[in-house]
Amino acid sequence: xxxxxxxxxxxxxAARLFARLLAVILLFAAMALPDRAFAHAALxxxxxxxxxxxxxxxxxxxLSFSEPVSPLVLNLVRPDGTxxxxxxxxLDDQTIEIDNPETLKAGTHVLSWRVISEDGHPVGGSVLxxxxxxxxxxxxxxxxxWDLRSAIWTGKVLLYIGLFFGVGGAFALAWLAEDQRCGRRxxxxxxxxxLVAAPMSLGLxxxxxxxxxxARLAQPVVWQTAFATSFGWTVLIALIALxxxxxxxxxxxxxxxxxxxxxxxxxxxxxxxxxxxxxAEPQWLTRPMVFLHGAGIAFWAGxxxxxxxxxxxQSKDAGAFxxxxxxxxxxxxxxxAAAGIVLAVIQVQTPAALVNTAYGRLLLVKLVLLxxxxxLATVNRWTLTAPAEAGATEVQRRLARSIxxxxxxxxxxxxxxxxxxxxxxxxxxxxxxxxPVSIHIHTLKAMADLSxxxxxxxxxAASMVIMTGDFGPLDAKQVTLVLSxxxxxxxxxxxxxxxxxxxxWRVDNLIIPVPGRWTVxxxxxxxxxxxxxxxxPIDIRAE
Amino acid sequence: MNKYLLTxxxxxxLGTNVALAHVTLETxxxxxxxxxxxxxxxxxxxEGKATTAVRVQIPEGVISVKPMPKPGWTLQTKKGKYEKxxxxxxxxxxxxxxxxxxxxxxxxxxxxxxxxxxxxLTADLPVGQMLYFPVVQECEGGAAARWIEIPAAxxxxxxxxxxxxxxxxxxKK
Numbered sequence: 231x232x233x234x235x236x237x238x239x240x241x242x243x244a245a246r247l248f249a250r251l252l253a254v255i256l257l258f259a260a261m262a263l264p265d266r267a268f269a270h271a272a273l274x275x276x277x278x279x280x281x282x283x284x285x286x287x288x289x290x291x292x293l294s295f296s297e298p299v300s301p302l303v304l305n306l307v308r309p310d311g312t313x314x315x316x317x318x319x320x321l322d323d324q325t326i327e328i329d330n331p332e333t334l335k336a337g338t339h340v341l342s343w344r345v346i347s348e349d350g351h352p353v354g355g356s357v358l359x360x361x362x363x364x365x366x367x368x369x370x371x372x373x374x375x376w377d378l379r380s381a382i383w384t385g386k387v388l389l390y391i392g393l394f395f396g397v398g399g400a401f402a403l404a405w406l407a408e409d410q411r412c413g414r415r416x417x418x419x420x421x422x423x424x425l426v427a428a429p430m431s432l433g434l435x436x437x438x439x440x441x442x443x444x445a446r447l448a449q450p451v452v453w454q455t456a457f458a459t460s461f462g463w464t465v466l467i468a469l470i471a472l473x474x475x476x477x478x479x480x481x482x483x484x485x486x487x488x489x490x491x492x493x494x495x496x497x498x499x500x501x502x503x504x505x506x507x508x509x510a511e512p513q514w515l516t517r518p519m520v521f522l523h524g525a526g527i528a529f530w531a532g533x534x535x536x537x538x539x540x541x542x543x544q545s546k547d548a549g550a551f552x553x554x555x556x557x558x559x560x561x562x563x564x565x566x567a568a569a570g571i572v573l574a575v576i577q578v579q580t581p582a583a584l585v586n587t588a589y590g591r592l593l594l595v596k597l598v599l600l601x602x603x604x605x606l607a608t609v610n611r612w613t614l615t616a617p618a619e620a621g622a623t624e625v626q627r628r629l630a631r632s633i634x635x636x637x638x639x640x641x642x643x644x645x646x647x648x649x650x651x652x653x654x655x656x657x658x659x660x661x662x663x664x665x666p667v668s669i670h671i672h673t674l675k676a677m678a679d680l681s682x683x684x685x686x687x688x689x690x691a692a693s694m695v696i697m698t699g700d701f702g703p704l705d706a707k708q709v710t711l712v713l714s715x716x717x718x719x720x721x722x723x724x725x726x727x728x729x730x731x732x733x734x735w736r737v738d739n740l741i742i743p744v745p746g747r748w749t750v751x752x753x754x755x756x757x758x759x760x761x762x763x764x765x766x767p768i769d770i771r772a773e
Numbered sequence: 774m775n776k777y778l779l780t781x782x783x784x785x786x787l788g789t790n791v792a793l794a795h796v797t798l799e800t801x802x803x804x805x806x807x808x809x810x811x812x813x814x815x816x817x818x819x820e821g822k823a824t825t826a827v828r829v830q831i832p833e834g835v836i837s838v839k840p841m842p843k844p845g846w847t848l849q850t851k852k853g854k855y856e857k858x859x860x861x862x863x864x865x866x867x868x869x870x871x872x873x874x875x876x877x878x879x880x881x882x883x884x885x886x887x888x889x890x891x892x893x894l895t896a897d898l899p900v901g902q903m904l905y906f907p908v909v910q911e912c913e914g915g916a917a918a919r920w921i922e923i924p925a926a927x928x929x930x931x932x933x934x935x936x937x938x939x940x941x942x943x944x945k946k
Contacts, residue, residue: 759907
């Protein structure tokens with residue numbers, strides 16, 4: 231029996247390798263990757279502001295975010311700890327206007343929110359405010375559910391295995407190996423693994439979106455929520471791609487190539503449908519880049535296992551397989567790397583962010599792994615491929631081992647990339663950091679909208695719109711901004727504002743030395759003999 | 774001897790009461806329904822710049838204002854309607870001086886000067902409360918010091934950076 235017709239005897243070894251791979255993934259899952267819960271869409275303004283003390287119950291609340299969001303869960307926790315689910319709200323671009331259905335009693339309330347941002351990732355937080363006077367705040371926390379996180383991460387890695395090793399493998403078998411049977415079982419196994427992981431990931435996404443524990447996985451609302459997120463599209467397209475990959479293996483000979491090609495395109499499309507990189511601006515660039523990156527990974531990673539097994543088995547057309555692969559891989563890796571570099575530059579922005587942020591550190595780990603991978607691949611391509619194609623047995627063994635090592639590194643890269651699910655890219659962090667802090671000061675005599683840009687300590691600019699207490703125009707003769715922080719022993723910082731002519735008052739080149747709660751006061755000279763002073767607290771973020 | 778002690782005591786008491794860096798009135802209290810001689814004391818210019826004009830806003834309830842001319846300064850008054858009518862010596866007054874301006878002068882920062890006007894404090898002014906005369910001090914180069922802050926309810930005058938000079942209203946004699 232020739233090697234080309236019998237089932238590759240090394241296939242069971244591939245299954246063993248697969249089992250080892252799973253063990254490595256579970257090991258990674260056991261290690262808690264990120265150490266903080268980061269926000270993706272950041273809350274930039276709330277009304278009432280966090281820490282506000284209001285004289286009376288507000289008619290509505292509003293939350294403004296750094297990007298458009300849609301609310302998942304909005305709760306108001308009363309001072310006695312009871313919870314009121316807020317269901318009536320309106321979306322206005324990046325702001326959620328929430329109706330308050332009841333008159334709130336005195337004490338500290340918590341407005342707890344959970345929203346989902348454009349990139350499909352849910353974010354939660356709370357705003358504390360008090361009616362009358364502050365009381366002990368009711369308990370409402372956001373704890374990280376590590377069980378859920380590990381499950382999400384594992385699901386993501388398994389989905390990558392299904393898409394890249396599975397669908398990519400099906401593509402390699404159809405286009406590069408022709409009638410090669412080596413690696414077929416492994417590829418089918420990987421696709422089945424993806425077919426299980428895809429719906430599992432969707433359910434976990436729903437749980438994460440709702441902030442619900444693993445035990446609620448069976449509830450329909452979890453799945454509805456998940457489908458409503460952009461990750462729903464990823465799972466849908468991934469399932470189609472996995473199905474196409476499976477069909478290309480099992481279907482009629484004539485349909486193998488187009489089915490496998492469609493599957494490979496599906497991998498790229500599935501990844502481009504959601505995630506940080508796809509959500510980044512400019513979309514016309516990032517989504518195609520993610521598509522190319524994903525399809526390129528599937529081409530490369532998918533071919534590795536069948537190729538390695540084929541070379542190891544020294545099957546009849548291993549040489550031809552190797553030849554086709556090595557001819558195609560250079561342009562594919564070039565596109566894959568170019569797309570990856572473009573995305574990394576967009577996401578990380580500054581070299582310092584590589585070290586300072588969890589996202590950047592994961593990227594560094596990935597880059598180190600890539601360095602190993604490229605070294606191996608270069609050796610394989612330029613020193614081992616030609617003699618192996620010519621049929622040198624010893625070289626073929628070395629090549630097979632080397633490809634096996636490549637597969638392990640690729641799997642480790644999947645494990646690292648899945649960790650990005652929990653870390654916002656520096657791009658998003660920078661957007662959040664650059665957001666202004668804004669407050670509205672309202673008194674009987676005058677009111678003001680004040681924004682400090684950016685809303686963190688350091689050099690900032692302040693912009694003010696001054697109105698009379700009943701929303702009429704107030705043509706002030708002079709406005710002075712006074713910032714003070716008595717608890718830090720900082721004397722008032724006093725700056726006259728200028729009038730750029732657009733109806734606002736501005737103070738440029740203002741330095742706020744330390745973050746924390748400042749008192750901002752505006753001295754508004756209404757007429758020669760009348761000054762109105764209004765003040766409010768403002769929270770300045772750390773840089 | 775006692776006389777000297779008394780004088781020293783009065784000076785001490787006044788010295789602690791009056792924040793000398795602010796624009797103040799020499800006589801710090803007066804009975805309602807009487808004529809009051811206001812002596813406005815300017816201790817310095819605006820952050821080192823010479824004073825070129827002094828403008829005083831006359832509060833409601835203060836009528837029949839007569840400022841004292843000052844050599845080297847142009848004296849002007851701005852008249853307007855009172856919020857209500859007042860009786861003075863059998864006459865009904867509905868309009869009168871609302872602002873007194875001494876302008877065109879030059880008082881260097883290192884010198885001191887006084888600006889004087891006489892006015893009638895009407896009898897229905899609230900006894901026991903403060904009555905404020907907001908003052909704008911204009912200086913060379915467009916600078917100004919505005920002694921116009923009036924403490925809000927419950928606020929101490931000491932908390933203000935630029936308090937308006939004021940007097941305490943005493944019961945009618």
